[in-house]
Amino acid sequence: MSDRTDDPARAGDERRDLRADCGNCAGLCCVAPAFAASADFAVDKPAEQPCHNLLDDFRCGIHADLRERGFPGCAVFDCFGAGQHVTQVTFDGRSWRDTPEIASSMFTTFAVMRQLREILWYLTEALALLPECPLREELDHARRRTERLTDADAEELATVDAAAYRQEISPLLTRVSETMRAEVGDRASDRRGAELIEAKLRGAKLRGASLRGSYLLGADLRGADLHRTDLLGADLRAADLRGALLEGSLFLTQPQIEAAKGDAATTIPPALTRPAHWPTSTAPERTSSRPHRRRRR
Numbered sequence: 001m002s003d004r005t006d007d008p009a010r011a012g013d014e015r016r017d018l019r020a021d022c023g024n025c026a027g028l029c030c031v032a033p034a035f036a037a038s039a040d041f042a043v044d045k046p047a048e049q050p051c052h053n054l055l056d057d058f059r060c061g062i063h064a065d066l067r068e069r070g071f072p073g074c075a076v077f078d079c080f081g082a083g084q085h086v087t088q089v090t091f092d093g094r095s096w097r098d099t100p101e102i103a104s105s106m107f108t109t110f111a112v113m114r115q116l117r118e119i120l121w122y123l124t125e126a127l128a129l130l131p132e133c134p135l136r137e138e139l140d141h142a143r144r145r146t147e148r149l150t151d152a153d154a155e156e157l158a159t160v161d162a163a164a165y166r167q168e169i170s171p172l173l174t175r176v177s178e179t180m181r182a183e184v185g186d187r188a189s190d191r192r193g194a195e196l197i198e199a200k201l202r203g204a205k206l207r208g209a210s211l212r213g214s215y216l217l218g219a220d221l222r223g224a225d226l227h228r229t230d231l232l233g234a235d236l237r238a239a240d241l242r243g244a245l246l247e248g249s250l251f252l253t254q255p256q257i258e259a260a261k262g263d264a265a266t267t268i269p270p271a272l273t274r275p276a277h278w279p280t281s282t283a284p285e286r287t288s289s290r291p292h293r294r295r296r297r
């Protein structure tokens with residue numbers, strides 16, 4: 001029997017467990033990946049070298065000013081709880097700093113875990129949203145399988161091809177999306193993977209459309225209706241979501257809305273948190289920043 005979450009509050013809690021808990025992490029995202037200086041990250045940083053802003057206790061020395069200091073990429077990042085899981089579960093509370101011989105393995109594990117936890121987010125979201133139907137059993141199986149993988153030891157995790165696993169799960173998520181969107185009357189046309197950079201979509205009715213993997217950098221989506229719109233992997237950096245209706249959208253994540261602009265009138269799914277940098281008023285902003293395009297991770 002499936003364990004569909006009918007209680008929205010509980011569904012939100014399950015997904016909240018798939019969010020970063022930096023206080024229980026060894027600062028893995030601040031060490032493991034390499035960064036090239038860009039609009040998102042102010043300096044070059046080689047892989048497996050700590051960011052110069054990382055403190056001895058693994059806190060970020062400029063956390064309160066990341067955007068102002070040229071590190072907006074860090075402000076929007078969320079590891080889906082991979083950091084604390086690798087630190088506390090896979091490596092039993094040890095850290096690359098205290099035990100240097102595990103450092104390389106820890107960083108490799110983090111890269112795999114981040115992808116697995118993101119997949120787990122989508123599967124959990126799908127189970128929370130999808131009504132009773134045969135697809136739920138497959139979803140439940142996929143979620144349990146993914147959970148088991150995240151609990152494997154470092155040696156086994158090192159053998160996981162996370163990109164291939166993502167490809168394997170993707171058709172299942174596509175079927176969920178199609179099922180959910182089929183319920184929408186007068187659906188907007190699909191624009192999966194579309195180049196919509198700085199597109200003028202103010203007030204657009206995008207209900208039930210697939211915008212999966214689309215490039216919406218800097219797009220004007222003010223007041224757009226995104227009910228049951230599939231936004232999995234859509235690049236929303238600097239997109240203007242003021243007044244947009246995102247509450248019933250599909251597969252929207254915290255990093256996506258953190259990278260976008262919104263306001264008090266923007267509605268978001270209950271499992272997400274309203275970004276702290278969004279103004280609490282609905283007054284129009286005068287400036288618009290042109291985002292730099294980059295490859296999606």
Ligand code: SF4
Pocket residue numbers: 020021022023025026027028029030077078079080081082083084
């Ligand atoms: S890896 Fe995740 S939990 Fe760890 S510091 Fe980065 S965001 Fe926080």
